[in-house]
Amino acid sequence: MPRGRHDRYIRPVAQFRLQGSRVLAVDMAGDSVKARNGSMVAYTGQMNFKKLTGGGDGLRGMVARRLTGEQMTVMEAKGQGTCYFADQATEVNLVRLNGEALYVEADNLLCTEATLHTGTSFTGLNGMASGNGLFTTKVEGTGWAALTSNGPAIILRVTQGTPLRVDPGAYVAHTGNLSRHLKSGAGWTTLIGEGGGEAMQVEFTGEGLVYVQPSEKATFGGDV
Amino acid sequence: MSYPPQQPYGQSPYGQQPPHPQQPYSAQQYQQSYQPTQPGIPMPPMPPAPPTAPTPQPGGNGPVVYDAHSLPVNDNVNPYAFSVDLNGPYYLQKGKMIAYYGDIRFSGIGRGAIDRLLEQNFNSPLHAADWVVAEGRGRLLLADRAFDLNSYDLENGNLTVRSGNLLAFEPTLALKQSIIPGFLTLIGTGKFVAASNGPVHFVEPPIRVDPQALVGWADCPAPCHHYDHSYLHGVIGGIRHLTGLGGASGEEHQFEFIGAGQVLLQSSEKLMAERSVGQVDAEEGVPGGGVPQQPGHGGQQLPNIPGLGNLGDLGRRFGL
Numbered sequence: 149m150p151r152g153r154h155d156r157y158i159r160p161v162a163q164f165r166l167q168g169s170r171v172l173a174v175d176m177a178g179d180s181v182k183a184r185n186g187s188m189v190a191y192t193g194q195m196n197f198k199k200l201t202g203g204g205d206g207l208r209g210m211v212a213r214r215l216t217g218e219q220m221t222v223m224e225a226k227g228q229g230t231c232y233f234a235d236q237a238t239e240v241n242l243v244r245l246n247g248e249a250l251y252v253e254a255d256n257l258l259c260t261e262a263t264l265h266t267g268t269s270f271t272g273l274n275g276m277a278s279g280n281g282l283f284t285t286k287v288e289g290t291g292w293a294a295l296t297s298n299g300p301a302i303i304l305r306v307t308q309g310t311p312l313r314v315d316p317g318a319y320v321a322h323t324g325n326l327s328r329h330l331k332s333g334a335g336w337t338t339l340i341g342e343g344g345g346e347a348m349q350v351e352f353t354g355e356g357l358v359y360v361q362p363s364e365k366a367t368f369g370g371d372v
Numbered sequence: 373m374s375y376p377p378q379q380p381y382g383q384s385p386y387g388q389q390p391p392h393p394q395q396p397y398s399a400q401q402y403q404q405s406y407q408p409t410q411p412g413i414p415m416p417p418m419p420p421a422p423p424t425a426p427t428p429q430p431g432g433n434g435p436v437v438y439d440a441h442s443l444p445v446n447d448n449v450n451p452y453a454f455s456v457d458l459n460g461p462y463y464l465q466k467g468k469m470i471a472y473y474g475d476i477r478f479s480g481i482g483r484g485a486i487d488r489l490l491e492q493n494f495n496s497p498l499h500a501a502d503w504v505v506a507e508g509r510g511r512l513l514l515a516d517r518a519f520d521l522n523s524y525d526l527e528n529g530n531l532t533v534r535s536g537n538l539l540a541f542e543p544t545l546a547l548k549q550s551i552i553p554g555f556l557t558l559i560g561t562g563k564f565v566a567a568s569n570g571p572v573h574f575v576e577p578p579i580r581v582d583p584q585a586l587v588g589w590a591d592c593p594a595p596c597h598h599y600d601h602s603y604l605h606g607v608i609g610g611i612r613h614l615t616g617l618g619g620a621s622g623e624e625h626q627f628e629f630i631g632a633g634q635v636l637l638q639s640s641e642k643l644m645a646e647r648s649v650g651q652v653d654a655e656e657g658v659p660g661g662g663v664p665q666q667p668g669h670g671g672q673q674l675p676n677i678p679g680l681g682n683l684g685d686l687g688r689r690f691g692l
Contacts, residue, residue: 298517299450299452299515302471304437304439307439310439311473313476314471315469315471358471360470360471361515361518362470362518362521363470364517
């Protein structure tokens with residue numbers, strides 16, 4: 149470990165690893181992580197769990213979450229040892245952030261390192277029409293985040309010229325400089341029950357990565 | 373990104389697969405797991421990739437990222453998602469698309485422009501309403517509630533599958549309603565994608581299978597019910613059957629398959645929600661055609677009241 153002037157700022161960093169594909173193990177040495185409330189399944193060593201009000205974003209975040217409906221109950225796990233997190237046997241995906249932002253549905257965010265900042269972000273009317281809500285959770289900073297997905301998430305790259313269209317129910321998260329637009333394939337045939345079954349699609353353009361899960365949440369657009 | 377892709381998630385869900393470090397979807401392994409016994413029977417699903425990719429660790433290589441070109445061509449991305457290299461029309465069940473690259477249009481079946489195409493692939497307009505045509509060019513990702521997906525190749529063959537399990541098929545195949553209610557039959561040459569709860573196993577008849585584990589069958593001429601009636605023999609057995617005293621194992625009823633072919637089984641007894649296969653005309657002699665059943669021989673048949681025992685069957689049971 150390098151020693152120097154900034155030594156006192158070097159703090160132990162929680163180590164994220166997967167225990168199997170459905171359990172997240174975090175090795176901690178006195179530091180803390182933010183995790184979804186009640187997602188701890190086991191721990192070794194000394195751990196303290198504290199519920200954070202308003203998604204752990206402070207007072208302003210609390211108000212924002214109340215207003216936006218992007219509800220997230222978060223706890224802080226702090227201590228020494230290994231803590232195991234899981235959520236209803238869904239697959240856990242680790243995402244490394246290096247300063248960029250990760251946009252994720254609150255339902256799919258399992259755990260974040262304490263160095264990451266979480267907040268809410270406005271997705272526009274697109275989100276509402278696709279049944280995902282008007283707002284999404286934004287995770288920023290440097291560190292590890294763990295996402296859950298129903299079935300292992302597939303990571304798809306979006307570049308200029310190759311836009312990606314995603315079923316809103318299969319969307320989990322995205323990173324990078326992407327803009328999302330709602331594409332509607334609905335026409336008059338949808339109204340008479342002869343629709344294409346994929347009436348709502350979210351189009352991602354720009355540069356970035358999109359995480360999709362091999363299953364579909366029940367959304368408004370899912371079965372039209 | 374290279375093909376075959378590494379698994380972006382932790383370990384393979386099928387830990388018993390032998391490690392196969394170089395080519396997860398190698399032809400060799402494919403051959404080992406399956407020896408065709410006759411032409412025209414379906415190819416088994418691809419074996420899932422063994423655990424080659426290490427868990428993405430801090431400081432490691434990280435998970436695999438796919439783009440429009442590195443997605444597999446008509447193959448599984450992982451056991452739960454299937455990538456179709458679309459070039460032309462393709463039929464899929466409503467709501468099974470999770471993502472796509474390229475220019476693809478989804479239209480409900482029953483519209484004028486594709487009516488002619490429809491004729492070759494569907495026989496009943498009612499069940500055609502559950503299907504969607506994807507047209508265009510691009511890569512299409514299919515998935516169904518994180519169930520295992522497999523693709524099957526039919527070569528001038530036929531395969532009957534539970535209606536809820538069929539996901540997508542090439543237009544070179546014709547989809548027909550099976551005589552057996554709740555099942556669909558695919559006839560012809562081409563590829564289709566079906567879901568199952570857990571990996572699919574291929575077994576050869578003669579075999580008796582649990583009704584909930586059955587996914588489908590190919591070429592078998594005689595699928596029939598089978599009941600273990602030995603536990604009903606004698607007076608004690610009769611009382612047991614009528615009153616439920618003494619219990620039953622729950623496995624007295626099976627499906628029996630006789631004849632040449634293959635039977636597809638899933639590795640769990642959890643069923644997928646059934647899709648409507650379309651109505652059949654109310655015609656005499658058509659199973660499930662809405663024609664009232666023949667009264668039991670000996671004339672009047674009492675309604676079966678659960679809990680009281682099947683008193684209505686009593687006469688038939690004792691040959692009266």
